[in-house]
Amino acid sequence: MGAAATAGPARRLLRLAASPAALAALALPPASAAAWAAARGLGLQDWTDSTAVRAWCAGLALSLAAAAARAGLEARWPRALAAAGALALLGQPFAWRAFGLSGECDLVEGSAVPEWKWLERGWGGTPPALDLVEAPVAGAGAARLRAGGEEAAMDVGATRRVGGLRLTLLGVGAAPTFAVLDATGEVIEGGLFKLSTEAGLIEVPSLPHRFSFAAGAGARLDPVTGLPSALEVRIQRGKLSLFSGRLEEGREAEFDGLKLGWSEGARWAAVRVTRRPAPILALAGLFLLADAAALAWLGRKR
């Protein structure tokens, strides 16, 4: 009697969860949100990262699983397959989010460590290994990128699949070196910096100063080195601006008893990276839906 008493509410709950009304009530809001997101030009990520979409899709997944289980228990196979197919299709965008990634990074010639400007990835999306093997000077020729052991030559603006990644080469430029010298002329700090029209701040471990270098808007670049004859340099310590002006290659700016100079270094490339796993769940879902349709058609024919 006890088993019968518990079987009753469980069966009723399963019937309610698998009902067309419950399925419609749970499917309609995320479907409407998908249409809204598409109309506003939002990405898949905006949809999958929404709390409301996740909650309703989790409910819908339970409802579809209940519908598949119930139809299976009643040996209504087309219905069971259709519910399982819809469940697989529903899982695909979340699988892309969990295992995919997208981002933009700067690569410096000779360095195997990408500098990510932004990187969005799910818990299964590991950051890829990327290399800039060679970059052209002043936009001549193609840059060579390496990802996943595969190498490809790319022009600026081109998009290619390399090593399982979709890469877009956004731009290439010069990465000169800078050096800070003490009063005796010994180099105490130095390194490469990415040169662009906008200055970014560079900090070094042993000094409190911040340095910025910029090509300056409309600067004429040397066709061989890809560098302008002078850079706009700024040196700050705390709130104080100790140097601000144009500094030619080979010349030095003096500040706080130290000197700063720059010279030709390497090249850098800006790359957009996306990885989207194969749509296995979507294909499985379509296969199950096709099976369900075929079984239903055969059933009607008999």
Place this chain on the structure above:
Amino acid sequence: MNGGRGPRRAVAPLLVAVSLAGFLAVALLRDPGLSGLRRWPRPMAEPERTAALQALGRYQRILADFFASGGMAALIDEFPATKAVRHRVFKEIGFLRDRGLVQVIDLADAIPISAEQTGDDTAEVVLYEEWNWTLQRASDRGQVAPVKGLGQGFRYGLRREGEVWVVTGWRPEDARRPAAPPEFKY
């Protein structure tokens, strides 16, 4: 899927309507990106704006004290700044101390340009600041450089920790001294 055996026909539209309303409510509250109702950034409202500006005033006063004393950390617990910012300040003071120097800085004016809340507990404030500064020998406080003036905009990042705002970082900002006098003074 189960025809007339499921919820009664009258219940189905109600269920859909309730679900849609619930979804909309959650989306509006939790998903500003999807709903199009992004809450941030927005101008800081009172009393938060005044609290953030007062924190910056305290930051500037204690900062000037740190420099003038050559790094006496008596006010360190009252300094409204993160550990990283404190580290940066003392790195600069240490650099000067190693060279036998003390920097004296005096805030002449700080004019709020903008104050925006960027999250529940984060904000960005832009100030146009005017400072006078000079370098002295640490040994006898003799002046080693003439007094210079500085007029520059600074964008401060702030984070609310409990009841107080603390500085998380700052960077120079292109800003000009506003023509109209500010309403707020430290």
